[in-house]
Amino acid sequence: MAHVITTLCIRDGVCVEVCPVECIVPGPKDDPEWGKYFYIDPESCIDCGACAAECPVEAIFPEEDLPPEHAADAEMNAKFFQEGPGYWDFDLEEERVRD
Amino acid sequence: MRVALINPRFRLPIDTRTTPHLGLAYLGAVSEERGDEVRIFDADVEDQPLAEFLREFRPHIVGITANTPQVKQAWRTAAAVKDVLDIPVVLGGPHPSVVSENLDFESLEQEGVDIVVRGEGEETWIEVCEKVEDFLRDQAAFSTAALMDPAKGIWEDVLGISYRTSDGQLHRNPARPAIQDLDSLPWPAYHLFKMERYTNLQPATDHVDGSRSFSIMTSRGCPYRCTFCSQSIMPIRWRARSPENVLEEWRHLVRDLGAEEIGVLDDSANIRVDRLYRIAELIIEDRLNHVPWIFVNGIRANLASKELLAKLKEAGLKRTAFGVESGDPDILASVNKRVDHDTIRQAFKNAKEVGLETIGFFIIGLPGDTRETMQRTIDFACELDPLIANFSMMTPYPGTKVYEQVKKHGRLLMQDWEDYVFFDGRARYELGDLTAELQEEMWKRAYRQFYLRPHRILMTISRKDFWLNYRRTFRVAWRTVFPRREKTDLRKQLEAQRAI
Numbered sequence: 106m107a108h109v110i111t112t113l114c115i116r117d118g119v120c121v122e123v124c125p126v127e128c129i130v131p132g133p134k135d136d137p138e139w140g141k142y143f144y145i146d147p148e149s150c151i152d153c154g155a156c157a158a159e160c161p162v163e164a165i166f167p168e169e170d171l172p173p174e175h176a177a178d179a180e181m182n183a184k185f186f187q188e189g190p191g192y193w194d195f196d197l198e199e200e201r202v203r204d
Numbered sequence: 205m206r207v208a209l210i211n212p213r214f215r216l217p218i219d220t221r222t223t224p225h226l227g228l229a230y231l232g233a234v235s236e237e238r239g240d241e242v243r244i245f246d247a248d249v250e251d252q253p254l255a256e257f258l259r260e261f262r263p264h265i266v267g268i269t270a271n272t273p274q275v276k277q278a279w280r281t282a283a284a285v286k287d288v289l290d291i292p293v294v295l296g297g298p299h300p301s302v303v304s305e306n307l308d309f310e311s312l313e314q315e316g317v318d319i320v321v322r323g324e325g326e327e328t329w330i331e332v333c334e335k336v337e338d339f340l341r342d343q344a345a346f347s348t349a350a351l352m353d354p355a356k357g358i359w360e361d362v363l364g365i366s367y368r369t370s371d372g373q374l375h376r377n378p379a380r381p382a383i384q385d386l387d388s389l390p391w392p393a394y395h396l397f398k399m400e401r402y403t404n405l406q407p408a409t410d411h412v413d414g415s416r417s418f419s420i421m422t423s424r425g426c427p428y429r430c431t432f433c434s435q436s437i438m439p440i441r442w443r444a445r446s447p448e449n450v451l452e453e454w455r456h457l458v459r460d461l462g463a464e465e466i467g468v469l470d471d472s473a474n475i476r477v478d479r480l481y482r483i484a485e486l487i488i489e490d491r492l493n494h495v496p497w498i499f500v501n502g503i504r505a506n507l508a509s510k511e512l513l514a515k516l517k518e519a520g521l522k523r524t525a526f527g528v529e530s531g532d533p534d535i536l537a538s539v540n541k542r543v544d545h546d547t548i549r550q551a552f553k554n555a556k557e558v559g560l561e562t563i564g565f566f567i568i569g570l571p572g573d574t575r576e577t578m579q580r581t582i583d584f585a586c587e588l589d590p591l592i593a594n595f596s597m598m599t600p601y602p603g604t605k606v607y608e609q610v611k612k613h614g615r616l617l618m619q620d621w622e623d624y625v626f627f628d629g630r631a632r633y634e635l636g637d638l639t640a641e642l643q644e645e646m647w648k649r650a651y652r653q654f655y656l657r658p659h660r661i662l663m664t665i666s667r668k669d670f671w672l673n674y675r676r677t678f679r680v681a682w683r684t685v686f687p688r689r690e691k692t693d694l695r696k697q698l699e700a701q702r703a704i
Binding site for chain 1: 427428429440441442475476504507540
């Protein structure tokens with residue numbers, strides 16, 4: 106199992122800082138298709154929940170506890186790594202949105 | 205500067221292992237790196253009276269470590285230091301780090317404690333020492349009252365400390381960020397310990413001389429937030445040393461210090477599987493794999509593939525533990541362990557198939573436990589059948605979620621901090637239908653059911669170590685079947701005094 110970032114994501118980026126296996130990647134902010142959210146690689150996620158505990162807007166859920174309205178988001182996370190940009194060399198400070 | 209680091213005597217109800225305190229070994233190392241003259245006074249193995257040690261060494265500063273059951277002894281030690289010398293006394297360790305319960309202030313209210321270092325100690329300790337040294341340089345006559353004078357403001361900007369100024373006011377500075385680059389730390393200063401006075405790491409490892417038994421830390425922290433675990437008061441960010449950096453220390457332990465046994469003390473060594481795999485490869489390449497080693501605190505079952513365990517075995521791993529906690533699926537989910545029983549089964553199967561000895565850690569009396577769920581835990585232990593099954597009595601440590609839960613909805617049965625040990629058979633709390641009597645009954649049943657099966661008895665008496673330590677083994681077995689006293693007696697006594 107893995108954790109899933111839902112469309113509630115506000116690109117705060119603290120999840121990237123706490124992930125012990127570095128499996129959270131921002132969608133490039135200028136990318137019209139992927140640029141709204143961050144994504145978790147389900148292949149690498151160790152399901153520790155560190156990201157969920159830190160997310161300021163509670164946008165991250167264990168896959169088995171995904172609210173029904175966000176059920177499609179699990180596929181969105183996987184697709185980002187299979188068909189989307191996947192892992193890329195990003196600068197977190199450039200990508201995150203903070204007040 | 206002369207620096208004394210003290211481990212207060214750990215008064216435990218049972219006979220236990222005595223190993224050098226890795227936290228003090230790290231503090232000793234960073235102090236030496238700073239140029240200080242350092243001595244470690246470990247009251248567990250020391251025969252010299254503390255006052256005599258202090259008069260002889262005349263330290264400029266004393267650091268004392270304290271976990272929860274040790275903290276009262278740490279306070280007594282702090283007061284004893286002040287009786288001999290007017291020097292700053294700094295308390296650190298897990299217990300006074302729990303700010304959610306104001307346990308830093310609790311210690312500062314005790315006679316003799318001037319400063320509390322919260323969380324990871326190395327960087328904060330060095331800054332505290334630098335401040336003291338700067339102050340000493342400017343003073344003809346030193347007094348702690350002057351050092352803690354609020355008008356001087358010496359401590360205002362030091363991150364990670366709480367302190368008491370000489371006007372009696374308590375202060376709490378912001379937390380210090382956790383150390384990001386663990387490779388930057390020096391190796392633990394084992395030369396500061398009287399190594400010949402310690403035991404080896406585990407009761408059932410073959411007889412290894414304590415002076416040849418060492419610990420190592422390859423990572424710090426744990427990203428998982430199990431509700432019962434004291435680790436949950438530490439930063440959520442898990443940090444690891446690089447494989448190359450770990451190898452250098454490993455080589456030093458084996459080649460320079462003659463290690464015959466190494467204990468990996470990480471809370472979660474296998475978070476990054478590829479890192480651990482690489483450490484194993486380097487140990488093999490460097491031909492250090494003849495020295496057996498163990499994971500003292502266990503590794504995550506969900507990250508223990510057969511491939512990884514086989515490589516670790518090749519690298520000398522003799523034994524690993526896994527935290528199983530409960531045999532009941534709902535209880536396991538409720539403690540936020542984030543692992544299921546099939547995964548745990550597979551991890552034990554993998555470990556046994558590659559020839560590793562296994563330890564299972566189980567908890568009796570988790571919140572929500574009933575007679576049936578605790579029986580499931582015992583039955584699951586028997587099914588997994590590790591070499592060692594360790595049944596802990598659920599002990600709610602301050603700062604954990606379970607502690608909050610018990611404080612809100614249940615009642616703690618502990619009279620003081622010295623009762624906060626989890627390895628004797630006394631219940632520590634009651635919550636709903638989970639009574640002290642039931643927990644104590646099931647704890648005893650767990651040990652009896654697990655260890656008094658015919659194949660287990662045969663297995664135990666055929667072990668070399670059983671006969672090497674037979675006096676201790678019989679004593680522990682006797683105490684398991686006939687504990688010294690029951691918590692229920694204490695509860696009745698407290699009730700009679702209306703103290704709960």
